Amino acid sequence: MKVEYLGPGRVSDFVAYCKKHKVDLDDSFLYDDQLANFQPNEDNPTYIITNQVGDIIASASLIINDYHRRGRKARFRIFHSEEDNIESYNLLMQEMIKQTTGLDEVFLFVPFANEKLAKFMEQLKFTAERYTFLLIRGDEVVPDFIVPEGYEIRPYRFGVDEEAWCTVRNAGFANLKGSETPHTLDMVAKMMANNDHIEGASLILYHKDRPVGVIRGVVDDYEDEPIMNIGPIAIMPEYQGKGLGRILLRYLLHFAKQISYDRTILCVNAENERAKALYIQEGFKQVEGVTCYTFQL
Numbered sequence: 001m002k003v004e005y006l007g008p009g010r011v012s013d014f015v016a017y018c019k020k021h022k023v024d025l026d027d028s029f030l031y032d033d034q035l036a037n038f039q040p041n042e043d044n045p046t047y048i049i050t051n052q053v054g055d056i057i058a059s060a061s062l063i064i065n066d067y068h069r070r071g072r073k074a075r076f077r078i079f080h081s082e083e084d085n086i087e088s089y090n091l092l093m094q095e096m097i098k099q100t101t102g103l104d105e106v107f108l109f110v111p112f113a114n115e116k117l118a119k120f121m122e123q124l125k126f127t128a129e130r131y132t133f134l135l136i137r138g139d140e141v142v143p144d145f146i147v148p149e150g151y152e153i154r155p156y157r158f159g160v161d162e163e164a165w166c167t168v169r170n171a172g173f174a175n176l177k178g179s180e181t182p183h184t185l186d187m188v189a190k191m192m193a194n195n196d197h198i199e200g201a202s203l204i205l206y207h208k209d210r211p212v213g214v215i216r217g218v219v220d221d222y223e224d225e226p227i228m229n230i231g232p233i234a235i236m237p238e239y240q241g242k243g244l245g246r247i248l249l250r251y252l253l254h255f256a257k258q259i260s261y262d263r264t265i266l267c268v269n270a271e272n273e274r275a276k277a278l279y280i281q282e283g284f285k286q287v288e289g290v291t292c293y294t295f296q297l
Contacts, residue, residue, distance in 0.1 A: 001057070001083075003091045006046040010056075011038060014048060017056045021080050024117075026109035026290055029063060029077045033195060045099035049081070049088050057082045060092040062099060062106065071181035073294075074100060076108035080117070089120050093295075100297050109290040118291065126293035130177050131270040135284035136222065137253070139262040143282075145250040153251055156202035156216075162188045164204055164211035172214075172234030177269060178292065179232075196220065201228070201255060205235075205248055212239045215248040217256060220265060228261040233275070245275070249282055 006014055015035045022030040040046040046061035058081035064074045081088035100106060109132065110117050147153060156165065162185040169188075173179040192202060196218040205213030213235045220229035230252060235245050256264055266284065268276045280286075 001049050001051065001088065001091070003047055003049045003095055005095075006040040006048050006059075006061075008039070010048065011040070013056055014038075014046065014059060014061075017048075017059055017080075018078055021078075021082075024111070024114050025078060025080060026111060028109070029075075042099075044077070045096065046077075047092055047095045049091060058088040058092060060096050062096060064099070064103070067181060067183070067187060069102070072102070072104040074103055074106045076106065079108050081120075084116070086120055086123050089124055093124060097297065103297055105294050105296050107292055107294040109292050112289045112291065118293075121293045124295070126295045128291050129294045130292045132178075132267050132290050132292065133270060133276065133286050134288040134290070135266055135268065135276075135279050136227075136287050137264045137282070137284045140283045142250055142253040142257065145247045147247060147251075150208055151212075151244070152206045153203050153248065154206060155200050156192065156204055158189070158192055161204060161211075165202075165214055168204070168211050168214045168236055169232055169234045171236050172240075173232065174237075177271065194218075196229075198228070198259070201252065201259075203248065203252060205244060207239070212236045213244050213248050215252050217252050217261075217264070222263070222265055225263070226261065227263045227265050228256045230264050230266040233266075246278060246282065249278070253282075 015038060018030050018035060019032075038044065040061075043065050044061060044063065047059065048056045049058035051057050060079045061077040062074045063077050068074050079089070079092065096106070107129070110121060165188045166183050166185055170182040198217055198219060201217035203215050204211050215230065215233045217228040217230050220227050230249070233245055233248065253264060266279065268279060270276070
């Protein structure tokens, strides 16, 4: 086996490897459009292991953008080996650690069903930090709702509402594991300009002109069928417990049906029991789960 930094001449082979194995992995950053213009660089350090005939048999790639640097942690895009032993993972980790100067940890999500990869994570001294569940809602009727007096739901306005969005999102997620790092105005603007953006599906809840809640739906697919992915859903801490998250959720579910999305999907941390209970009450059903494994550098 030979481990090497991914060169420009092998990017297409790396992309093909990712597509081949994404069904067994957390594919959050392995979609075709995300890999279409992929290039290894300081934000995307990537290593491959090849066999005697030069075929890729293992690969690791980190995401170390500005958001991750501010949070001092990097996320694996892919960490996978076709070899059923720990050797490939050890070789990849030795190289990846060299790319993590200034960071405190690296992490990745492993589906519950991938017991083999979970076993290797434990052997590599990764720690199971938290669990996240994937929930799907089918074509059930969406209950009605009433926006309380003094409140108003408005669509996000590009170039105007970035600060309002950041204020709510950052306050609402300040203590949520994995989301503690604040978003910036620039991050929000780029997010809203992504190809997955749905006009009218990014919403801000106001109370007497004060932004107090946000919710967003984006283009996604699940099992090769179109679906609206919902997230984030955030409410200012002092406004939580008033049923406002439920109102925002129902508003967006009605909107999804209006634009022909029969199914919606979202993720929730296991420790966020109140949010998960809300989603179950609103017709979502758990279909998958993943473990977030972290490695302290």
